Amino acid sequence: MTTARSLWGRIPLRWWRRASVLIQDAALAAALFFLAFIPTLSVIGAQIGDLPERRAGLVATALVLAQTAPLTLRRTRPAVCLGLIAAAFAAHQALGYATTFASLGLYAALYSAGAHLPRHRRTLPAAACVGYILLAVVLHRLGSPQTAVDYLAFSFALCGFWLLGHGVRVHRAREAEQRRLTAEAAIAAERARIARELHDVVTHHVTAMVIQSDAAQFLIPSAPEQAGQALSGISDAGRTALTELRSLLGVLEATGNHGPARTVTDRAPALGQLTDLVEQARRSGQPVRFTEQGPPATPPPDVRLVAYRVVQEALTNAMKHAPGHPTSITVHRQPERLVLTITTEGTGTSPTLSARLPGAGGGRGLIGLKERVRALHGDLQTATRPAGGFEVRATLPVQGRQD
Structure with missing residues (x-):
């Protein structure tokens, strides 16, 4: 009832x-x-x-x-x-x-x-x-x-109702403007995030494809089997790049629809996919050692995505600026944070890489990663090593972003 x-x-x-x-x-x-x-x-x-x-x-x-x-x-x-x-x-x-x-x-x-x-x-x-x-x-x-005072007092009452309505109109206009600015800021942030994703995807996979194609040119006459492996690696890198680009295009299409908007973290890669990056780098001729420490865990999607991109950018820099030098990747899982350490050995440091390190005035990829890590209240450190080479170390809280 x-x-x-x-x-x-x-x-x-x-x-x-x-x-x-x-x-x-x-x-x-x-x-x-x-x-x-x-x-x-x-x-x-x-x-x-x-x-x-x-x-x-x-x-x-x-x-x-x-x-x-x-x-x-x-x-x-x-x-x-x-x-x-x-x-x-x-x-x-x-x-x-x-x-x-x-x-x-x-x-x-x-x-x-x-x-x-x-x-x-x-x-x-x-x-x-x-x-x-x-x-x-x-x-x-x-x-x-x-009297004149009576008429003046009544006019104040009339003006009071007018001003009350005017105040309501101004308040509503301010709220509408605030909503517009908030929406524009959200769109700009999502565009910047997608731009960083495009940079990471294109730079890494294209770099791998270029390196493997160069190697294949020299291997075809003398070592056809190894050349075939290089060509196979190029094909795999191209397919992976297409898959990630389709995912980003799906995000852009969903953002323009009337349904709930998707973000680039909706299809965040799992930490287990880091082995794919390692295998791809190895096929490109980069010796990579991969180590995982700590109990298995599943961090939030935004943490997994940033962790994946940190390793991806570090491997890209290693293949571009220290080809053939050993690279070590360590993933240390802790109860409250995830620590990634990527070290590339070498007899010296590329001047180009030094200019790309955060704080040196360049490096769109690493600087973009530093901003993304900070958004999760984490820390990203990049530096050259005294004995040669360079190191990237990222610390990410497993709870992700806290606004």
Whole structure:
């Protein structure tokens, strides 16, 4: 029984929320009109002039209707609404009819003009001020006992409703602007993230393909079997790159749909896929030693993705700037963090690589990784080794990002 009553109570509320603004405002106008004929509410209303009361009749009823019916347009045509109601209110006061609840329509019209007027927000208040001054002059000539102070005090009340609506409009505009800026920032952040993903995917796989193709050119005459392996590695690298690029394109397509947006972390690689990177580097002629320490664990997708990209970028740099030198990868799983250490040996450090290290003014890949690690409240350190070569060390909290 309680559920049924609750359901019947929700149905009118849903219908009211879905109704057009004309229907909602028409209901307000109708309610104000009928309430104007309740005697106990006659003491509530807007009144200025205090002229001798005239007996109500057909004209008074028409003026009551004229002070309420235009509220139907209070949000769609606020200037027209205010003009009609203000004219009806002035005529009602000048003719000396008794105050009715319908006179509150003037306050509602002033509020609506301040809140919903799309343009002429300076012209309409100026015209309203001129109209009010003319009304005060007419009432004074008709014998109103009100003084200039009384008219001034009533004008403050009228201005108060206008300013209230104006304040609501400004607040709504600020909220809309804040939502727009937030949406733009989110789009920009996602674009930057996708750009970093594209950089990582293209740079790593294309580098591997170029190195293996160069090696295959020299191996074809003397070692056809090894050349075949190099060509096979090129094919595998191309397929992997296409798979990752299709995934990124799927993210872009989903972002443009009306459904829930996907992010680049939705298909984050597992840490187990690091072995694929290692095998690819080995097929490219880079000696790589891979070691895992600690109990098996499954960090959040954003942590797995950044960990994968750190190893990928380090291997790319090793293949480009220290080809043929041993590279060691250590993944150390701890209860609260994941530590990745990638060390490439060598007899010296490439000047190009030194310029790419974070803090040296270059290196889009490593600097981009440093930003991504910081976003997870982690730490990324890159440095050249005294004995030659370089090292990349990343520390990632297993709980991922904490905003």
